[in-house]
């Protein structure tokens with residue numbers, strides 16, 4: 001009987017260098033759930049200057065362009081993820097290789113920020129919140145999605161297969177109140193919060209990934225966090 005190898009733990013930048021070629025083709029029910037729930041929200045970015053922090057291979061950028069964002073900048077510290085993004089985002093989108101906590105973008109350059117499945121990889125949220133506050137304009141909206149912080153208690157790890165090994169991506173736990181605190185400290189007010197679980201819509205993706213049992217294990221538990229913050233909206 002062959003044994004399952006222990007995962008190799010890697011920091012995010014190294015891990016995404018390896019995951020980049022497969023990221024868009026790996027069946028991922030969390031991404032599908034997020035896309036389903038953001039469908040009514042993302043159109044609010046129409047006509048806005050948007051920065052996508054931790055844009056990866058450009059999943060959100062493609063949608064933001066489709067709904068008519070005025071300008072889009074994608075920021076990611078993984079050159080490999082950006083190389084895949086460059087192949088699919090429309091002309092005019094600017095891709096910047098930088099840490100999301102030090103983007104070197106102009107101050108007050110955007111009125112929407114998207115940060116999808118990024119925060120778990122950050123060691124502390126203060127620098128992220130401060131950089132978001134620096135680059136966004138008055139009344140700007142920040143849309144954050146992530147694996148729900150409670151998923152840690154279900155034993156979830158961020159893993160993927162690379163060649164013949166399994167890689168676990170290093171994450172840093174945070175709580176929802178810690179996120180609110182960091183964002184409030186930087187001048188943002190919470191205006192939207194959703195803690196969502198999978199629905200039958202995602203069952204087929206678990207099946208495609210060969211793990212329909214996992215769906216049953218987390219059905220009705222919160223797996224996705226969506227939080228929206230607005231800057232100085234009083």
Ligand SMILES: C[S@@+](CC[C@H](N)C(=O)[O-])C[C@H]1O[C@@H](n2cnc3c(N)ncnc32)[C@H](O)[C@@H]1O
Pocket residue numbers: 012013016053054055056057058059060075076077078081098099100101115116117118121122
């Ligand atoms: C799970 S992927 C999400 C990609 C994309 N937002 C999406 O939802 O498909 C996380 C991305 O965050 C990037 N990332 C992690 N830490 C980062 C940091 N400190 N600065 C910039 N990018 C970072 C990784 O390189 C990776 O592309």
